[in-house]
Amino acid sequence: MSMKIFAAKALFFSLGFLLLMSLLAQHGCSEPRSKKAVYVLVDTSGTYSKQFDKVQTVLRYLLGSLQPGESLALARIDSESFNEKDIVARMTFDLRPSMANAQKRAFLESVEAFGKNIKSSKYTDITGGILQAIEYLNETRATEKHILIFSDLKEEIKKGQVRNFPISFDGTHVVAVNVTKLKSDNVDPREYQKRLEQWSERVEQGGGDWKMINDLNHLSQIIE
C-alpha cells in the first residue's frame, strides 16, 4: 500500500512540476530567447532602381523565415537617408502566430506598393541609411542584428554632408546583396574591388561583420 501511495505522490509531484513550469511559462518568460532584427536598405539611385525584383525575392524569403517577436524593416537609400521618412515599412511581428501572419501580409503589400512607385534619387547616401538602420536595430533590442544593403555601394553625397567618420556597428551583421558593377568598373575593375574593400574595412573597424552575397540562390546564407 505504501508503494502505491508513494507512486501516487510521485505522479502528483511530477504533474505539479509541470504545472509550475507552465505558470512560469505564462508569467516568467514572455520574451523570446533569441531575437532577430533585419533592416533592408535599398538603393533607389538611377542605376540601381531596376533591381527591385531581387529585393522582393529576398524580402519574401525573410518574411517566411522570421519568427513571431522578430523585426523587419525596409528603407530606401536616397539623397538624405538618415531620415525616418525613408523607412518604407517596419514591423516587429506579434508573438501570436495568426497576428504575425497578418502583419507579414501587410508588410508584403507595402513592399509591393513601394515597388510600383520607386522614384530615382540624385544622390546615394549609404552612410546615412546605415546610421538610420543601426538606430532602428538598437531600438528593437534584438540579439541578432542584420543590415542588408541592396546597392552598387558607390556613395554619392550632397555637398556639405559629412559622412566621413567611423560608425559603431556593435556586432551587427552587414550583408551586401546583389552588388552590381558600374560601367566605370568595367573600365577599371579595381574600382569595384576597392569599393568593396573600403566598406568591408569600415564595417569591421566599427565592430561589425561584413559579408557579400551576389548569388540569390543562396538566400539561406543571408541571415544564417
Place this chain on the structure above:
Amino acid sequence: MTFDFWTNLIEGQVELSLLIWACLLVIVMYIARQPAHQMILVLARSLRNALRLMARSVMLAEKQLRSRNREVLLAQGQEHAERFIEREFQRVETLVNRDLSGYPSLQRDLKEQITRIDEDYVQSSEVPPKPPEWLKAVEAVADIPDNGSPVVAKILNDIHTTLKKALETDLQEYRRANRERHGLLKKMMPYWRSLTNSLNSVERKITGLEQRSIIIDSQMQGYEDIRNHTDYAERMLSSSSLTQFFISGLALCLAVIGMYVNFQLVALPMEEMVGAASYLGSSNIRASDVSALFIISIEVILGLFLMESVGVTQLFPVIHLLEDHKRRMIFWIMLSFLFIFAGIEASLAYMRDMLASDREALSQLLTGVEVAEPPLRWIPSLGQMIMGFILPFVLTFVAIPLESFIHSFRTVSGLFIVWLLHMLVVVIRFIANLVFGVGKMLMSFYDLVIFIPLKIESGFIKNKSDKKDDKISGVLTHQQEVGEDS
C-alpha cells in the same frame, strides 16, 4: 640508476653484465624463496578471504531481499485474492438478491400449481360404476324355470330389454364421465408446462450460483496457498506479476503515443495564447509546449480521480475510503471537468487546423504560388476536432494499466535486484578464485625463474639420501654378518 648502470657492470660486456645480474637475482630469489612463497600465499589467501566475505554479505543481502520480495509478493497476492473473492461474493449477493429474493413467491406459485394439478388429478380419477341393486332380483327371476310358459318368456324378454337399456344408459354415462376426466387432464397441461418452466428457471439460477461457487472455491484454494506461504503460490504470483508488468508496460507505451498525438493537437494553438517565441527562462523549452503538456497532465489527473471514484483503481486510499455518495459526487465533478477539457481540446484542435491553413496560405503567397483550396477541406478539420474531444476520455483509462504497472514494477524491480545481487556474488567468487589461482601461478613462476638452483638442491638432497641409505644398508649388512658369525 640508469639502464647503463645495469649493462656496464663490466665495461663493454653488456651480455655478461646482464648475465651476472641475472645470476645474482636468481641467487637472491633462491635464498628468499620460502618467505617470498609465504608472502604470495598470504596475500592471495587474504584477498580471497576478503572477497569471499564480501560475497557472503552480498548473499545475505540477496537472501534478505528475496525474503522481502516474497513477503511483498504474497501480501500483494493476498490483497488481490481478497479483492477478487470479495468481488465474487458481491456477485453472488447480487445473484441471490436478484434471483432468489423471489423464491418465496416462486414457492407459493409452485405450491398453488401443484395443488391445482392435485385437485384436477383427483377429479380425473376413474370411479368404477356400482352394480345395479336389482341385479339379484333379476338373477332370482332368471332362475325361475319357464316350463314352456309364454308369460315367463315375456317377462324374461322384458327384463332383457330393460337390462339392455340400463346398460346403454350406464355406458353413455361412463363415456361422459371419461370425457370430463380427459378435459380435466387437458386443462392440467398448461400447469405442467408452467411448473416445468419454473423449475427450469430455478435450475438456471442454481447453476449460475454453482458456477460462482466453483470460482470462489478455486480462489479460496489459491488464497489458502498464499496464506500458507507455499512455493507454488509464490511461483504463480511471480509469473503473474511479470506478465502484468509487460502487458501494463505495453499499454502505457500506447498511452504515451496517444498523449503525444494529443500534445501535437494542442501545442500549436497554445502558441496563440502564450506566444510562439516564449521560452522557459534561458532554456530551450517552449512555453507553449509546457502549457500543452499541462493541459494533458490535468486531463490525466482527472482521469485518475474519475477511475478512483468509480472504484476501478485504488491508487488513492483516501478516495477509496470515502462514503459512496461523496465518491459519486467526485465522479460527477471529474466527469464535468473532463467534458469541459474535452471541449477546450476540440476547439484547440480546430484552431490548430485554422492556423496550419493560414500558415500554408502565407507560405504560398510568399513563394508566389497560387494553389486552390483542396476539396473536402472540412474532413480533416472535423477529424481533428473529434480526436481532440475523444482523446481526453481515452486517456482516462490510463489509470488502469498505471496501477498494474506500479504493482508489478515493485515485484519485478525486486526480482531484478535479486538477479543483480546474484550475479555480483558469482562475479566476486570468480574473482576470489582467480586471485588465489594467480597467487599459485606466481609461486610456480617464481620457482621457474630459480629452477637451476632448485634442480641442484634436489640433486644434492637425492645424493645425500642415497649415501644415507648406503650407510644404513652397510650397517645392516655388517650386523647380519656379525650375527651369522656368532
